[in-house]
Amino acid sequence: MSERAKRLGGRWLAVPVILLALNLLFMPAATRWGQAVGLPLVGLITCWLIIAIQHGDFFRRVFSLAPAVYLGRISYGIYLWHYPILSIAASRQIPHAGMMTPFVTLVVAALCYRYVETPFLRFKDRGRPIAAHKAIRPMVGRAAAIEDSSGGH
Structure with a gap:
């Protein structure tokens, strides 16, 4: 992974957390929209969150x-x-x-x-x-x- 991607992952850590919370609150998985857009979006946001956690000190400490x-x-x-x-x-x-x-x-x-x-x-x-x-x-x-x-x- 490039250094730029690592920096962006750590620097913008709050964004995937907020997006994940908004998606879970306002896009129920039981709806067609939730199935077609929400679930794949959760997967992408989760990937971003994993990358961000690996390169951000605060969340690394929290998850430790x-x-x-x-x-x-x-x-x-x-x-x-x-x-x-x-x-x-x-x-x-x-x-x-x-x-x-x-x-x-x-x-x-x-x-x-x-x-x-x-x-x-x-x-x-x-x-x-x-x-x-x-x-x-x-x-x-x-x-x-x-x-x-x-x-x-």
């Missing part, structure tokens, strides 16, 4: 704070759970679901991170395959041997 780092860690769970939780709340017509679902999503994502993702991440850190791989490997070898003995038919 412990709550922001933790949100980054559980972000996959947030992505994974937000729609099912929102759908359940909408189908049951829960009052004030719009205000409640972000909180419920954060709690469920945090629990999943702690009790599902973290144990699997420990396996990765050990540098050894998970025990299931030891059981699968001989079965794959037997299947290949059966395939060879049948003449590939």
Whole structure:
């Protein structure tokens, strides 16, 4: 990336933040206009925001704070759970679901991170395959041997 682009990204950091907020407030994704223009615009603004964050000290410090780092860690769970939780709340017509679902999503994502993702991440850190791989490997070898003995038919 050129130095000029880096300077512009850092110097004009407030612009993508404001554009993103305006887009989310005034261009609902459920409308045709929101689908055709709003969603692609969110993608472009987000790219600009990422570049700006990389080259701006203020937002780099903000996104380095412990709550922001933790949100980054559980972000996959947030992505994974937000729609099912929102759908359940909408189908049951829960009052004030719009205000409640972000909180419920954060709690469920945090629990999943702690009790599902973290144990699997420990396996990765050990540098050894998970025990299931030891059981699968001989079965794959037997299947290949059966395939060879049948003449590939």
